[in-house]
Amino acid sequence: MDLSVIVVSYNTRQLLDDCLASLFAAEAPVEGMEVIVVDNASTDGSVEMVAQKYPQAVLLAGDQNLGFSAANNRGAAVAGGDYLLFLNSDTVVGADALVAPLAYLQSQSQVGALTVRLIYPNGERDPDNHRGFPTPWNALCHFSGLSRLFSHSPRFNGYFRSYEDFSRVHTVPVIAGSYMLMPRYLDRQLGGWDETYFFYGEDIDYCYRIHEAGYEIIYFPLVEVLHYKGASSGLRKESADIARPPKEIRVKVARESVRAMQLFYRKFYSDKYPRPVTALVLAGIWLRGRLRIMKHQLT
Structure with a gap:
């Protein structure tokens, strides 16, 4: 087969x-x-x-x-x-x-x-x-908005790589x-x-x-x-025929996405970058996750 x-x-x-x-x-x-x-x-x-x-x-x-x-x-x-x-x-x-x-x-x-x-x-x-891998540089450019400002730059848009054909x-x-x-x-x-x-x-x-x-x-x-x-x-609704899941499910999914990103970074990148960089990245993941969770809790 x-x-x-x-x-x-x-x-x-x-x-x-x-x-x-x-x-x-x-x-x-x-x-x-x-x-x-x-x-x-x-x-x-x-x-x-x-x-x-x-x-x-x-x-x-x-x-x-x-x-x-x-x-x-x-x-x-x-x-x-x-x-x-x-x-x-x-x-x-x-x-x-x-x-x-x-x-x-x-x-x-x-x-x-x-x-x-x-x-x-x-x-x-x-x-x-x-996408590219979420290296500290790619993540910084993505979350800071540099990737949108320089969308055709391989240097600044290494995450979504929108410069590709x-x-x-x-x-x-x-x-x-x-x-x-x-x-x-x-x-x-x-x-x-x-x-x-x-x-x-x-x-x-x-x-x-x-x-x-x-x-x-x-x-x-x-x-x-x-x-x-x-x-x-429930994090995106592309059709009127798709019911939006309840708040608790959307919050759970947001929390899981944060845990997944933390897991990936610790597994593959924590030994490749200095400890201060790792701490900063993990803090950024946590902060962005909290903002996403608060958004779902309020809507």
Whole structure:
């Protein structure tokens, strides 16, 4: 089998339905594919919907929310495809969203992962799917606004890298777990997703380890995939049909994003920079997190 598509589900019933419908309508690889749905104890009828409408999918229904990393690993453990596509449940793929990216990846042995051009319903490009690593300098330029002032400068816009030509295929440091295509052997070689992360940061961590292993990551904009960004977390609302989660969930997600960034920095950067720099960065992450949490508490 060529491809295993792994979709993690958590209370996104309608979005998951749309995602699966688009997957099964898309052109399949020559050697076939399977779709694996890993449900993190949804309470909105997602499991029942998948069982009734998509019996051809492999359904792994859990009794607790394992988080994004652990759920991806659970799906990868039973996958039979030579390549794995980790795909968010809040995406809708087109007819060519599987075959063309897979063919490119199969032809490039030095590539460890690939993503496509993710777009919001309003047509804008998802910037989180094309990033640099959050080094102290990149983080400073990003949060201080220097990256916006000098948006076409590689020196000052190392985080979102908006100076790149988004119409051509090119390498990129970080892609999102919303659409991450990679060889199964590499996923197993690297030990899968780091389950210390629950939600947020796990894709940056995985990209870092892919690069450390000597592989490239490719941005493949010749294919577009619709992404209802943040629909399951409530931090973004791209459609009037998506209900906004309650305040406590949005606050929990904001807190988890802070923990994830702190975890990533301590894991990969704390030994690379002087202690004062590390302390300053961690304080900045905490402060920005507090502001985000307060915003959700007040709205």
